[in-house]
């Protein structure tokens with residue numbers, strides 16, 4: 001069984017109007033487990049839910065850090081995790097699963113492309129490469145300069161190029177960034193789904209092999225305007241479940257006692273993938289290739305929905 005770490009909040013500060021820096025240290029003193037660049041912790045939230053937060057570090061990885069820093073963006077459309085985090089106060093206690101890394105850094109020339117709060121895992125990666133005297137370039141895009149956490153520090157420490165959507169002079173030119181990637185460079189992308197899809201697609205079209213494209217999604221599954229209920233039939237048992245607009249397939253199946261495998265619940269790890277026997281999925285992941293998407297034969301049930309009234313899944 002995985003150990004749980006109990007910690008207290010010892011510092012909170014505002015990074016932007018929507019993003020808070022939250023620092024945690026062990027409840028009983030001492031140090032915390034080391035972590036590798038790109039790692040996250042899984043923080044336990046009320047009602048048995050959890051949320052993953054990347055660990056932010058502007059210095060090289062440390063053996064036993066005294067604390068962890070998270071940057072948490074308030075999500076009005078989310079399921080309450082960010083609201084809970086934003087209501088925490090210094091001295092409050094939280095619990096989390098020790099660091100895990102699904103977005104590891106390959107030591108090689110790198111291009112980092114961050115969108116919004118997706119900047120957090122890339123900061124630790126850039127710090128590690130800087131400490132190792134390895135070259136990298138850092139592009140950071142956001143809606144406005146005021147909405148971009150750590151922008152000044154990233155520019156000063158890593159010479160990060162800042163791209164603001166509301167400024168035509170600096171707005172991200174994705175194809176220019178992708179075209180500028182050298183044959184030995186790895187591309188690391190972290191941000192919202194639309195940005196990852198566009199960057200992956202541009203990189204694939206530019207002939208960058210998938211082994212050099214690394215990404216992590218920084219979205220949670222949220223209902224989209226126009227989402228409606230649909231049915232899911234489990235092929236092994238014939239059970240039929242109704243998936244309402246505000247629930248994912250995994251949430252409904254799990255509540256109904258169906259054994260399902262999953263991890264990220266964002267649509268970027270691929271663990272929850274199932275075969276589709278009939279019906280048309282509405283893909284909302286960033287894992288599947290264009291060919292897999294259009295085949296309609298597989299889907300990620302943590303985020304994807306249906307374009308037809310019923311899906312029959314090979315579960």
Ligand code: FES
Nearest residue numbers: 263265270272302
């Ligand atoms: S749980 Fe990670 S893609 Fe679904």
